[in-house]
Amino acid sequence: xxxxxxxxxxxxxxxxxxVVDSSPAFxxxxxxxxxxRVEMPAGDGTEVVxxxxxxxxxxxxxxxxxxxxxVLMLRQYRHAVARMLWEAPAGLRDVDGEPLxxxxxxxxxxxxxxxxxxxxxxxxxFTSPGMADERVRIFLARDLAEVPADEIDFERVHEEADMPxxxxxxxxAVRKVLAGELHNMIVCMGVLAARAxxxxxxxxxxxxxxxxx
Numbered sequence: 242x243x244x245x246x247x248x249x250x251x252x253x254x255x256x257x258x259x260v261v262d263s264s265p266a267f268x269x270x271x272x273x274x275x276x277x278r279v280e281m282p283a284g285d286g287t288e289v290v291x292x293x294x295x296x297x298x299x300x301x302x303x304x305x306x307x308x309x310x311x312v313l314m315l316r317q318y319r320h321a322v323a324r325m326l327w328e329a330p331a332g333l334r335d336v337d338g339e340p341l342x343x344x345x346x347x348x349x350x351x352x353x354x355x356x357x358x359x360x361x362x363x364x365x366x367f368t369s370p371g372m373a374d375e376r377v378r379i380f381l382a383r384d385l386a387e388v389p390a391d392e393i394d395f396e397r398v399h400e401e402a403d404m405p406x407x408x409x410x411x412x413x414a415v416r417k418v419l420a421g422e423l424h425n426m427i428v429c430m431g432v433l434a435a436r437a438x439x440x441x442x443x444x445x446x447x448x449x450x451x452x453x454x
Contacts, residue, residue: 358384
């Protein structure tokens, strides 16, 4: 560890290096790309270098844990990686002003058909900070109740047309992550964080409406 720094310093903090200029390169409904020229340290001075940044609206994920210690997973086709992935319910932050825990509750209901009586913040992550500003909050949902299909007003199409649901014991889910059998970021981060939280008696979890910064 660098001189003068200790364990207490290991905490992310906001910082913005000078941007000489910035220009849009692409704009889509979910993400855009901008090109920045950033002033960065170089030797005894500074140097202006180019960085492309993916601007993403962000997302939430739900690690749903039932009273038997099982994790809810569903399978979904992901074209970008050409795989059928086992995932957790998740959704884009595409409604302005919608509280994140309410978005998470909506995704759990629409994608999996469950409501939760207990919500906690499990973990906050930047998915690929070397190139994107996308951030994801993963919630832990407990005290689950299944909702009859005729009470769910949601039509599944495209990638969501066929998403089978399976309940996996949490320890087995952790084993699958470490064995390389699961690859979805929300599932991998979620199940590892959930077991750590469980082993600590869920005492360190933040409330569902905890600030992100």
